[in-house]
Amino acid sequence: MSMPKALKRFLQPALMVLLGLVGLYVITAIYATGESLLAGVMLVTLACFIWIYTSPKTYAYRYLFPGIGAALIFVVFPMLYTVRIGFTNYSSANLLTFKRATQYLLEETYRAEGATYNSTLHAEGNHWRLRLEDAETGAAFVAGPVVLGHEKPTTLKAEPITAPVPGDEMPMRDLIDHQAALKALTVLMPDGGQIRMTGLREFAPSRPQFTHNPDGSLTNNQDHSVIKPNFKTGFYETADGEKVNPGFQVDIGWKHYVEIFTDASLREPFWQIFIWTLIFSALTVVFCTALGMVLAVILNWDSLRFRSVYRLLLFLPYAIPGFISILVFKGLFNNNTGEINLVLGTLFGLKPTWFSDPFLAKTMILIVNTWLGFPYMMVVCMGLIKAIPQDLYEASAVAGAGPLTNFFRITMPLILKPLTPLLISSFAFNFNNFVLISLLTGGLPDFLNTSVPAGTTDILVSYTYRMAFQDSGQKFGLGAAISTVVFLMVAVISIIQIRSTRIAEDAKR
Amino acid sequence: MAIVIDKSQRWRVIAAHVFLILLCALVLFPVLMTISISLRPGNFATGSLIPKTISLEHWRFALGLPVTNADGVVITPDLPVLRWLWNSVKVASLSAVVAVLLSTTAAYAFARLKFAGKKASLMGLMLMQMFPTVLALIAIHSIFSRLGHTFPLFGIDSPWALVLSYSGGIALHIWTIKGFYETIPGEIEEAATVDGATPWQAFWRVLLPMSLPILMVIFLLAFISAVNEYPVASILLRSQDQLTIAVGSKQFLYAQKYLWGDFAAAAILSGLPISIVFILAQRWMISGLTSGANKG
Numbered sequence: 001m002s003m004p005k006a007l008k009r010f011l012q013p014a015l016m017v018l019l020g021l022v023g024l025y026v027i028t029a030i031y032a033t034g035e036s037l038l039a040g041v042m043l044v045t046l047a048c049f050i051w052i053y054t055s056p057k058t059y060a061y062r063y064l065f066p067g068i069g070a071a072l073i074f075v076v077f078p079m080l081y082t083v084r085i086g087f088t089n090y091s092s093a094n095l096l097t098f099k100r101a102t103q104y105l106l107e108e109t110y111r112a113e114g115a116t117y118n119s120t121l122h123a124e125g126n127h128w129r130l131r132l133e134d135a136e137t138g139a140a141f142v143a144g145p146v147v148l149g150h151e152k153p154t155t156l157k158a159e160p161i162t163a164p165v166p167g168d169e170m171p172m173r174d175l176i177d178h179q180a181a182l183k184a185l186t187v188l189m190p191d192g193g194q195i196r197m198t199g200l201r202e203f204a205p206s207r208p209q210f211t212h213n214p215d216g217s218l219t220n221n222q223d224h225s226v227i228k229p230n231f232k233t234g235f236y237e238t239a240d241g242e243k244v245n246p247g248f249q250v251d252i253g254w255k256h257y258v259e260i261f262t263d264a265s266l267r268e269p270f271w272q273i274f275i276w277t278l279i280f281s282a283l284t285v286v287f288c289t290a291l292g293m294v295l296a297v298i299l300n301w302d303s304l305r306f307r308s309v310y311r312l313l314l315f316l317p318y319a320i321p322g323f324i325s326i327l328v329f330k331g332l333f334n335n336n337t338g339e340i341n342l343v344l345g346t347l348f349g350l351k352p353t354w355f356s357d358p359f360l361a362k363t364m365i366l367i368v369n370t371w372l373g374f375p376y377m378m379v380v381c382m383g384l385i386k387a388i389p390q391d392l393y394e395a396s397a398v399a400g401a402g403p404l405t406n407f408f409r410i411t412m413p414l415i416l417k418p419l420t421p422l423l424i425s426s427f428a429f430n431f432n433n434f435v436l437i438s439l440l441t442g443g444l445p446d447f448l449n450t451s452v453p454a455g456t457t458d459i460l461v462s463y464t465y466r467m468a469f470q471d472s473g474q475k476f477g478l479g480a481a482i483s484t485v486v487f488l489m490v491a492v493i494s495i496i497q498i499r500s501t502r503i504a505e506d507a508k509r
Numbered sequence: 510m511a512i513v514i515d516k517s518q519r520w521r522v523i524a525a526h527v528f529l530i531l532l533c534a535l536v537l538f539p540v541l542m543t544i545s546i547s548l549r550p551g552n553f554a555t556g557s558l559i560p561k562t563i564s565l566e567h568w569r570f571a572l573g574l575p576v577t578n579a580d581g582v583v584i585t586p587d588l589p590v591l592r593w594l595w596n597s598v599k600v601a602s603l604s605a606v607v608a609v610l611l612s613t614t615a616a617y618a619f620a621r622l623k624f625a626g627k628k629a630s631l632m633g634l635m636l637m638q639m640f641p642t643v644l645a646l647i648a649i650h651s652i653f654s655r656l657g658h659t660f661p662l663f664g665i666d667s668p669w670a671l672v673l674s675y676s677g678g679i680a681l682h683i684w685t686i687k688g689f690y691e692t693i694p695g696e697i698e699e700a701a702t703v704d705g706a707t708p709w710q711a712f713w714r715v716l717l718p719m720s721l722p723i724l725m726v727i728f729l730l731a732f733i734s735a736v737n738e739y740p741v742a743s744i745l746l747r748s749q750d751q752l753t754i755a756v757g758s759k760q761f762l763y764a765q766k767y768l769w770g771d772f773a774a775a776a777i778l779s780g781l782p783i784s785i786v787f788i789l790a791q792r793w794m795i796s797g798l799t800s801g802a803n804k805g
Contacts, residue, residue, distance in 0.1 A: 061624065066614060067614065068615060071677045319787040434641075435739045490640055494636060
């Protein structure tokens with residue numbers, strides 16, 4: 001028994017050191033590619049991991065680390081990162097980091113003066129030989145052999161040749177597959193010129209478009225102009241302020257927030273959407289609770305038969321996956337072919353345009369959401385009603401009170417208090433009920449005269465989603481800024497909820 | 510239990526039945542309609558609730574079998590419903606396993622061990638799950654697309670990215686399991702400790718086997734929520750073959766390509782198993798829901 005123990009004592013630290021070294025190596029490699037944020041997160045995680053699993057003081061944290069770590073990295077970190085993005089110009093025009101944008105520009109090439117060569121590749125075992133023929137004089141050269149598996153920059157020397165190059169020619173399809181590897185080749189001609197691949201079957205002198213200067217600016221090799229990075233706009237700019245694509249991410253401070261609250265074309269839809277978000281969540285809670293509570297009272301009524309059958313049927317909407325029921329309703333409400341309009345048409349001769357009229361669209365959303373949400377409230381209320389002491393009802397019966405008096409004077413006041421925290425969390429859930437809006441209407445019909453697409457049925461989260469992932473320009477920065485504003489609203493709702501929960505708990509004691 | 514039964518009682522019972530039956534009809538209408546539509550020929554045909562002619566073309570479409578239409582042209586379904594379902598099951602099983610693994614040990618520490626910052630971190634977990642993931646979509650997209658540059662396995666369009674992003678949402682699971690552990694008397698583990706077990710052995714050999722039922726429930730909960738998750742999946746998955754059923758289903762109902770009947774069949778095919786699992790697990794879920802709400 002002593003051998004394994006000694007081995008274990010030695011093995012554990014050895015494994016830790018090994019893990020630490022491997023981790024550090026990987027992190028350094030990642031840092032070198034310019035992903036300093038990712039490298040930073042990984043470094044912190046690795047350090048915590050090693051500290052927690054080696055120090056005897058942190059025993060309890062060994063159990064917590066995996067779960068809390070995942071929550072911190074994949075829930076808390078994205079939220080903080082959202083706030084961070086809100087202060088940058090991150091969008092489709094400014095997608096890359098500064099380092100990558102610079103790298104992109106330095107990889108640009110232009111076609112320099114000089115002879116053009118028609119190129120063919122000829123197999124020689126696993127290797128390929130490059131045959132070049134001057135397009136004008138017909139002089140032939142050969143370079144290689146070379147292996148085409150990688151994309152590392154390689155320089156080959158070409159020599160004049162008179163005989164044809166042996167070996168099968170590479171077919172077009174393979175040429176396309178090997179394009180990246182071929183583009184990394186530089187061929188040194190006997191006259192001292194350098195040529196690179198410019199077409200699938202063409203090599204020509206090509207030179208990098210830009211040269212990096214020590215002061216961070218780039219010199220255009222073609223016309224010798226200088227472009228300088230502007231960290232206010234997030235672009236390299238020429239001397240007269242012309243922007244050079246691609247742009248890069250820079251901090252722009254509070255610009256997005258100023259825009260949201262002062263720019264008329266943004267402010268108008270923002271407030272309208274905010275108000276609709278409030279109305280939508282509040283009405284949903286009211287409707288679901290009212291229906292759920294009434295049903296709970298009825299289903300708790302002993303004189304009623306088949307109660308369990310009703311309960312099961314009424315619970316059904318809660319069991320069906322949300323994305324399915326929402327899409328089913330989208331089909332049923334369809335203006336022309338939907339079954340709901342069919343029924344309304346035959347019964348009342350009506351044909352409401354559910355998806356193009358803003359008011360009807362909002363009505364439809366509320367109907368669908370009530371259908372989806374009342375079973376939960378029903379089940380919760382049934383549980384709460386069971387806890388009401390029966391003698392209250394007996395006393396009221398002696399006093400000659402009817403069922404309505406019972407409901408408004410006893411049942412409702414008694415379950416409303418413990419229900420309040422749930423009502424608030426239901427409000428908070430619907431405040432961000434992205435799935436419903438996105439799948440049912442997608443925010444449509446749209447407002448007119450807005451600078452970014454905004455819909456009359458959009459709630460704040462679906463509005464930011466459309467801004468970032470649909471329609472125009474991937475405005476990640478602006479979307480993140482609005483998300484940050486919504487974070488603050490959710491925080492306020494959460495504080496109210498925690499307060500109300502405390503009150504409900506105190507009432508119970 | 511009413512003590513005085515007056516004459517209006519009978520009418521009230523009848524009124525209640527009428528109300529409940531009407532409501533059940535409203536609740537069942539979309540469900541029955543979907544079944545009917547899935548059996549009706551054609552994607553635009555309208556008709557009565559009970560179809561006059563029953564056609565299995567939509568079911569063949571949903572199952573990926575070729576359909577021969579009226580002109581004798583064979584159409585191969587272009588929306589891989591079964592593949593999407595399989596993707597959903599794959600992602601959901603993996604993330605449910607991850608959720609169980611991550612939350613059991615954390616819940617053990619919260620229920621049994623003493624450490625600094627316990628109360629604060631429990632509160633933090635509670636607060637964390639009040640902020641919905643939807644708000645962080647832009648950051649999640651950015652993080653995983655950048656992560657994909659370095660580790661293609663965890664980039665956009667990879668199911669692993671989805672599993673990773675779901676792995677953080679375990680706050681509620683930790684609370685639920687912690688609540689369960691607290692109902693098990695600590696003396697049992699203490700006895701094991703007296704016999705020379707380390708805290709890890711007491712947890713692994715004694716407490717964990719006793720908590721298998723709650724772990725099953727957490728597995729089911731995490732499974733169902735991962736299958737139903739739409740927002741994160743919709744931004745992380747792009748190519749047709751990688752979609753989960755929640756993201757893919759949307760493609761049936763585009764204005765320019767409106768496959769109502771095919772959607773109905775696919776909806777039943779994918780919705781039925783999840784609903785059955787849900788109804789089976791609802792007993793525990795509801796107790797979890799109401800008790801979770803009162804814990805604050």
